[in-house]
Amino acid sequence: MKNEMNELCSVEGAEYFEVEDRAPLAEVKLFARDVGVKYGENEALKNVSIDFMEHQVISLIGPSGCGKSTFLRCLNRMNDTIEGCRVTGEIRLDGKDIYSKATDPVEIRARIGMVFQKPNPFPKSIYENICYGPRIHGMANSKADYDDIVEWSLTSAGLWDEVKDRLNEPGTGLSGGQQQRLCIARAIAVHPEVILMDEPCSALDPIVTAKIEELIDELRERFTITIVTHSMQQAARISQSTAFFHLGELVEEGKTDDIFTKPGDERTEAYITGRIG
Amino acid sequence: MDKDHIVKSYDEDLRRLENMIAEMGGLAEVQLAEAIEALVRFDTDAAKEIVKKDKKIDALEMEIDDFIVKLIALRQPLAEDLRSVITGLKISSNLERIGDYSKNIAKRTTTLSQSSMMPTLVKGPIGTISRMARIVQEMINNVLDAYIARDADKADDVRAKDEEVDQLHSSLFRELLTYMMEEPRNITPCTHLLFVAKNVERMGDHVTGIAEQVHFMVHGQLPDEERIKGDSTSTMMVEPPELPIGDASE
C-alpha cells in the first residue's frame, strides 16, 4: 500500500506516513548535503546529509563531542559568530541555499528559530522578551497587536496562565522550567518555519521536561522541529525520525521506531544499548 | 552483541535471565524424559513425582516474569536487549506449557497403568511416542542453545525438525484409530495414548514457537517462511474395515 501511494504521489521527497494523521503528506522543508565543519585544522563534522521533513520532529543523538550541536548551529548560521569556523556543503531551506552570499543571515535566523540549552531570557520584562523579535522584524503596529502576540505566544508555550498577571516582571525572575518555556514562546513569537532546540530540557526536572515534550508535540502542527538530546528516552518519546552522530559523522538516520528497536548500524546499536560512551 | 555494557550490573542481570531460562528449559526437558520413561514402565510412583515437580516449573515462570518486568522498568532496554528480554518472556511461557504437557502425560500414565493392556498393542504406539519425545527433547536442547548463543540458524533448524514430529504424530494417529476400530476394548487406552501423543506434538509446536522468537531476537523480525505443518490429523478419516461375511444384521 505504501509503495502504491508513493508512486501515486511521485513528488520528490514526499513520503506517506500511515500513522501520522496530522501530517498526511510531508515535504522536505530543509535539507543538508555533504555538510562539513572545520575549526581551524580540526575537522568537527563531515559528510552529513539529512532531510528535515515538514511538521516532523527529528532528534539528533550521539555521544558528547560527536558534532550534533555543531551541525544544529550550522542550520541557522549561528556558527558564523565563531571565529575560525568554516562550513562546507549545501544547506537549503525551501530550496534556497542559506550560505550563499546573497542570503542575509538575519533573515535566516528569523525563519529558523533557536532554543538553547540553558534558558537565556533577556533581562527585561516578560512582555518585552516576547515583543522583541516581532519588534525588530516589523511584525506589529500597535500595542493591541503586541498584546495579541504576547498572549498567543505564551498560551502556545503553556505559560500564559502562570504569568498573565505579571507580564511586567523581569523574565529572569521565573523558575528554570518557566524560563525555558518563555524562551520557546519568544522563539515562536516571530513565527519561524523551523525551530532548532539544543538540549532544551537538560537543565530541567522530569515534570517540567514532560510539559515541554507535550509542548513540542503540539508545536509540531505548525513548525518543523529539530532537537538535539542526550536522553534517548526523550528522543524515542517525541521524535518521528532520529539521526545518530558519532565522531563527526552521521552514522544512521531513520524512523525513530526502527532506530530504537532494530537499528541498522552496529555503532548505533552499541550507543543505544549503552555499550559505548 | 559481543561487547559488554558499560554498566556491568546490566550484563549480570541479562546473564541471570539467561541462566533462569536455561534452568527452566533443563527442567522441562527432564520432565519430558521422565514422563516418557514412566509411561514406558507404567511407573505410577515416578508419575506422581513428575506431577509434583511441575510446581517448580510454574514457580520459575513467575520468577522469570517478575524479573523481566523489573528489568524493563529499571534498565529501559532498547534494540537487541529489548528483543532478547521480550523473547525471554515468551520463552518462559512456552516452557511452562511444555511442562504442563509433561504433567498431563504423567497423569495419564497413572490412568493407563490401571487398565489391562495388551503389551503388543501398546508397545508400538508407545514406542512411536518415545521416538517423538526424543526428538522434541533434542529440539528443546537445541533451541535453548540457540537462544543463549543467539544463533538464528540453529533456531531455524529446530523449526524444521518439527516436521518430523508432526509426521510421526500423523502416522500414530492413524495407527491408534485402526487399533480402536479393531477391538472396542482398546478404545480407552488408545484414547489416552492419543492425548499423550497430542501433548508431545503440541510440545513440539511450542518449541517451534520458541525457535521463531529466537529468530526474531537475532534478526528483528519473524522468519518469513510459513511454518511447515506436517500434521494432517485434522483432516484424517479412517474407514472401518469391511465387515466379515456372516454379519448378523442380515
Place this chain on the structure above:
Amino acid sequence: MTDNMPRSIQSGPDLSAARIARRNRSERWFRQLGILAIGSALLMLAVLMTSITSKGYSAFWQTQIAINVNFASSDVLPTEKVNFRGLARRSIRALFPDVKSRRDKRALYKLFSNGIGYELRDAIQRDPSLLGQSKRIWVKASADTDMLVKGFIERAVKQSDRRLSDKQLTWFDRLEKDGRIAKRFNLTFFTQADSREPEQAGILGALIGSILTLSVTLLLVFPVGVAAAIYLEEFAPKNRWSDVIEVNINNLAAVPSIVFGLLGLAVLLNWVGLPRSTPIAGGVVLALMTLPTIIISSRSALKAVPPSIREAAIGMGASPLQTVSHHVLPLAMPGMMTGAIIGMAQALGETAPLLMIGMVAFIVDVPGGFTDAATVLPVQIFLWADAPERAFVEKTSAAIMVLVAFLIAMNLFAILMRKKFERRW
C-alpha cells in the same frame, strides 16, 4: 577499579590532631596578617586625614572686626567715583582717636584687610537703604590678625620676631575688649578666586576651572572611549592587528601623565593653537590621558556581559548592531559609567600635565567660559603650598579637604549610579 588502588590512597587521609592544629595555626596567622595589613592601611589613612583636617579646619573661620561707618550721601555717591578706602580708614580712625602719626596709622590699617573698601562698596550696593545711616559693619581682619586670633602668633617672643608689633597688639586687645572681634564662617573661601592676600583668597576660581576642564574631558572621552570599546570588542575581527591595538592601548594607560602634558604643549598649543591655560586645552589633554583607561574599563564591562544574551539576540534574528545596542550596551552601562567616573576622579587630581600647558599661572578671576584662563584645584593647592604667608598653610589644607570631598562625592555618585542601573541576569 578498586583492586589496584595505590597504597597511599588506601590508607586514607591523615586526620591527626597535629596536622589539623598546624593547619589551623597557619590559617589564624594568615587572618591576623590580613587584619594587620588592613589595619595599618586604615591607620595611615586616618593619620593623613587627621593631619590635613587638623591643619585645615581653621581656614573655614575668619576673623572680622566691627567698625562704625557713616554712610553720608556725599561720601558715598556716586559709587564708582567714591573713595571707599578713604571712608573705611576714616571709620577706623574714628575708633582710635589717639593714633596720630602716619606710621602708626599705617600700622593700624594693617590690622584690617586692605580690601575693606570694596566690602563697604558691596554693602551699599546690596542695600541702598543704608544711605544716610550710620551702621556697624563687620569687615575682614588682615591675615596677620586672623593668625593672631587663631593662635598662630606667639605673643611671648621678641617684637622683631613677630608679624604684629606690640602696639598693634595693644590696639587689637582694645578692639577685643570692645567686643569688636568675632570669628565668622569664611564664606570668602568659597566665593572668591585666588588672591595675594590670604584673607581674600578663595577656591571658587579653581573649583569652576576644575568643573569646566572635567566637563570637556568627559564630553570628549566618554563617547569616544565607549564607541572604541564597542568596536574593538564586538565588531573588530580578531587578528594580529587587533592584538597590536590592544597591547598599545594597555601601554598607553601606563604612560606617565606628564608626557601627555608635553603632547598638549607641542601639539595643542603650538600646532593647533588652542589658548594656553584654558579649560579647553586642559580638558583635551586630560581626555587623551584618560582615554586608554576608559577603553579598557569599557571593554571589561562588555566582556562581562554573558555570551548567552548575545546568542539569544542573534538567534532571534537581530543584526550585530541591534544586539549590541539593545542588549549588550544596557547591561554593560553600569560598569562603563563606573569606569568613567573613576577615570574622571583620577583626572581631577592630575597636576603634572596641566602644569605643562600653563595652568600654573596666577588667576584672580573666576573663569566664565571654556576659553577663559583658569586653574584647577590641584594646581591651586600646589601654588598655595608654595606661598610664604603663614595664612596660606591652613588654606592649602582646607583646599585639600575640599578636593577630597569632591572625590568622595564623585565616587559615591559612581556607586549610586551603578546600583540604580544594575540589572541582574
